[in-house]
Structure formats: structure tokens, C-alpha cells
Amino acid sequence: MKSTPILVAAAAVAALVAGAAQAATLDDVKSKGVLSCGVSTGLPGFSAPDANKNWNGIDVDVCRAIAAAVLGDAGKVKFTPLTAKERFTALQSGEIDVLARNTTWTHTRDTSLGLNFTGVHYYDGQGFLVTKSLGVKSAKELDGAAVCIQAGTTTELNLADYFRFNKMQYKAVVFDTSEQTLAGFEANRCDVLTSDQSQLYALRTKIKNAANTVVLPEVISKEPLGPVVRQGDDQWFNIVKWTLNAMINAEELGVSSKNVDAKKSDKNPAVARLVVGTGDMGKKLGLDNDWAYRILKQVGNYSEIFERNVGSGSPLKISRGLNALWNQGGILYAPPIR
Ligand SMILES: N[C@@H](CCC(=O)N[C@@H](CS)C(=O)NCC(=O)O)C(=O)O
Structure with missing residues (x-):
């Protein structure tokens, strides 16, 4: 079939859009020196500003963990409050680098919006x-x-x-x-x-x-909530996905913000891959090998972010339930870092 001018133009636009979507978010974030993270307008435990306008919550800590991995500093995050209606457009348009806003992973959202869910950091319903x-x-x-x-x-x-x-x-x-x-x-x-x-x-x-x-x-x-990125940037997708997996694996391996320095000399090879980066685990993501060390040192493992934001250390007092590790009665299961 011979292509009409309109079809040719449409294909050109599609190619441009695809090219734009493939732009390396990692490079953008590094050159800005700050991670733009889309959060809610205010939901205690997930993402809410305190009296001093500091953002807190489990979603906020996911943003901070990505900033620690990528920029070396968990404080280098710009939080953009978004309503439910605004959130996907903000990510599609490039206004934010990642969306961590109690957002449910569904088939439609994962396939037809040009977006990818990177995992689950809270199983809800x-x-x-x-x-x-x-x-x-x-x-x-x-x-x-x-x-x-x-x-x-x-x-x-x-x-x-x-x-x-x-x-x-x-x-x-x-x-x-x-x-x-x-x-x-x-x-x-x-x-x-x-x-x-x-x-x-x-x-x-x-x-x-x-x-x-x-x-x-x-x-x-079922409301599996997780961080979302744009389709077409696999490196960035991997970075966000493995930031979350690093925090979950750290809990499983008994590595926390409190003991991560001591764990640098741990004999367990799985711990070494996580906290020292043995096997170039950071380099494989396009980062340095201290990426996970920084996440754990500056933000903590999954249990720490759960307990302080929504669990026993918070006013919400939610029990781990489904969000316990797979070997502790829950369904939280991160692929191994190896
Ligand atoms: N997880 C659901 C619901 C998300 C949602 O927006 N829930 C409201 C209900 S409280 C909320 O978080 N609002 C926060 C805000 O207004 O910014 C989804 O992804 O659609």
C-alpha cells in the first residue's frame, strides 16, 4: 500500500515521540542535579509535607532512595504534588522523572499510557x-x-x-x-x-x-502501588526497579541504615554484592558500585521505611500483613542482586 502524506507525517511524529521518550532520564537528572518526583498533594504515611514543608512518607522515601543512588544525596529531590487526575500527564510530558504517588499498577495504565510500572512497594486494597x-x-x-x-x-x-x-x-x-x-x-x-x-x-x-x-x-x-516511569528508557526503568529491589533485599539480608557500614566487611557474598557492589552491580545500572550502600545508609531498608512512615513508628500503625517479606508470611519478594 502506498503511504498517504498524512500517514507519513503521522509516522514521523511517532518516531519523534519515540525518540523523545528514549531520551536518557539518567543524564537529565544528573545535569539538573535534582530528581523531580511526582507525589500526592498530601496523604499521611505516603507523601505529605510537615509544618516545615519537608516531605515525608513511604513514597517520598522511594524518591529519596533513587536520588541517593543516582545523585549521591537523598536530599536532592524536588517534590511535585499531583492530584490523581494530573499524575500521568505530568510523567508523560517530562515534568517529573518518576511518579511515586500511591498509584495502582493496572493493565491499562501499564500498556496504553506510555508508562511502565517498576514494581510494588505497597500492596493495598x-x-x-x-x-x-x-x-x-x-x-x-x-x-x-x-x-x-x-x-x-x-x-x-x-x-x-x-x-x-x-x-x-x-x-x-x-x-x-x-x-x-x-x-x-x-x-x-x-x-x-x-x-x-x-x-x-x-x-x-x-x-x-x-x-x-x-x-x-x-x-x-487489589491495589499494588508502585513507582512509575516513562516507557522507552530502559536504563532509567532498571534504576528505579533495582532501587526498590535493593531496599527489599537489604531487609531480607539483615542490612539496615544502622549496620550498613559494618556490613561492608560481611562474609556473605550476597551482602557484599549489595553493599560493596561486588560484581559491578552498580556499573551494570549505569551508576557506581556504592549505589545501594548510599540508599541504605541515607534512607534505609524496606522495613525501616515501612515502619517509620506507615507502621509501628507512625500514627497509622499499619501491620506488615501482605507487605511482609515472602519468608515472613507476606508476599514481598525481590529478585536477587547477583
Ligand atoms: N491507588 C489508587 C487511588 C489513588 C488516589 O489518588 N487516592 C486518593 C484517595 S485518599 C489520594 O491518594 N489522594 C491524595 C491526593 O489528593 O493528592 C489509584 O492509583 O488510582
Whole structure:
């Protein structure tokens, strides 16, 4: 078939876009001297600014770990707060280098947006928060409820599936940020607030009358949350993926921010590959061989980032559950560094 001018032009644009997508993010980040990380507008435990405008959370620590690996300094991160609706465009357009914003890995997002999920740093699932006075014990009793929800999320899609499948009606009351969603719930604009369960715990820490609310037992979806990059830059994809894997493997190997210096002389070859970079593990990523040492020294292993942000050392007090290591009753399993 002979190509029409329009087809030729379209192919040229596609080639340009592909070329742009292949631009080395690693080089960009190094020349900027800072990592641009897309986070939420404020979600305790995941990504939220404190009174001094310092960002904290498990997503924030993933950003810091990448900066430690790539730039040598976990502090060299510029955080860009994004609503659910804005987040993918910000990554596609190059405004951010990586998205770490409690974002669920789904088929559609991984295939049709020009983006790639690099792994899972928190296994979540969608739940429901109600006031005790509603007198409801199960989500199956929510027929006819008004539901506060955030736009542009998997939450919206799962809610529609769940109610349709269970032959129930609902009225969606839709907001753009979690702050607005919570305010809507507290102002009785809805009977129920639904979101990822971790976020219900996070929001509960902000509710004035938290003791009058209850999280219902049903978990209606799988929400594997992970960092996202653009398609077409395999080196950057590898760096983000192995930053996460380094933190998980470190927990498994008993290496933490506290003992990483002592572990430099450990006899276990797996520990040496991680903290000394034996086998040129850093070079294979396009980094230096101290990449993982810096992640662990400056940010910590997975257990440290979990506990301080969402676990026992945080107001959320979430137990490890599914997010425990595979050999400790959970499903966290990182491929080996070798
Ligand atoms: N994991 C789900 C939900 C993500 C989401 O945006 N959840 C809201 C519910 S609380 C949130 O985090 N808001 C934070 C914000 O407004 O910036 C997804 O990827 O679609």
C-alpha cells in the first residue's frame, strides 16, 4: 500500500515521540542535579509535607532512595504534588522523572499510557470508611448510599464494578484531592468514604471524630502501588526497579541504615554484592558500585521505611500483613542482586 502524506507525517511524529521518550532520564537528572518526583498533594504515611514543608512518607522515601543512588544525596529531590487526575500527564510530558504517588499498577495504565510500572512497594486494597451511627457492618448493606470518592482513581472504577455486581445503587460525590474528600465526608456530604485501605487509616488520623468511624471488613480490590516511569528508557526503568529491589533485599539480608557500614566487611557474598557492589552491580545500572550502600545508609531498608512512615513508628500503625517479606508470611519478594 502506498503511504498517504498524512500517514507519513503521522509516522514521523511517532518516531519523534519515540525518540523523545528514549531520551536518557539518567543524564537529565544528573545535569539538573535534582530528581523531580511526582507525589500526592498530601496523604499521611505516603507523601505529605510537615509544618516545615519537608516531605515525608513511604513514597517520598522511594524518591529519596533513587536520588541517593543516582545523585549521591537523598536530599536532592524536588517534590511535585499531583492530584490523581494530573499524575500521568505530568510523567508523560517530562515534568517529573518518576511518579511515586500511591498509584495502582493496572493493565491499562501499564500498556496504553506510555508508562511502565517498576514494581510494588505497597500492596493495598480498596476499603470503606463509615460513621458508626450509620449502623452498617458490611459493605453489602450500602445499597443507596452516597459515596465520597476521588476523581481519576481506580477507586472510582472498582466502586462501579462492586455496586453493579452486587445489584446495588449508589450516588458518587466526587472530589479532586483527599483533603476535599475527607472534608466532604466530615460535612456529611456522603455516608461512606472509599479509597485504598492504607489511605483510610491515613485519613482517620486526621478525622476529628475518628472514634466514631469504622473501616468495614470488605477489601474489594487489589491495589499494588508502585513507582512509575516513562516507557522507552530502559536504563532509567532498571534504576528505579533495582532501587526498590535493593531496599527489599537489604531487609531480607539483615542490612539496615544502622549496620550498613559494618556490613561492608560481611562474609556473605550476597551482602557484599549489595553493599560493596561486588560484581559491578552498580556499573551494570549505569551508576557506581556504592549505589545501594548510599540508599541504605541515607534512607534505609524496606522495613525501616515501612515502619517509620506507615507502621509501628507512625500514627497509622499499619501491620506488615501482605507487605511482609515472602519468608515472613507476606508476599514481598525481590529478585536477587547477583
Ligand atoms: N491507588 C489508587 C487511588 C489513588 C488516589 O489518588 N487516592 C486518593 C484517595 S485518599 C489520594 O491518594 N489522594 C491524595 C491526593 O489528593 O493528592 C489509584 O492509583 O488510582
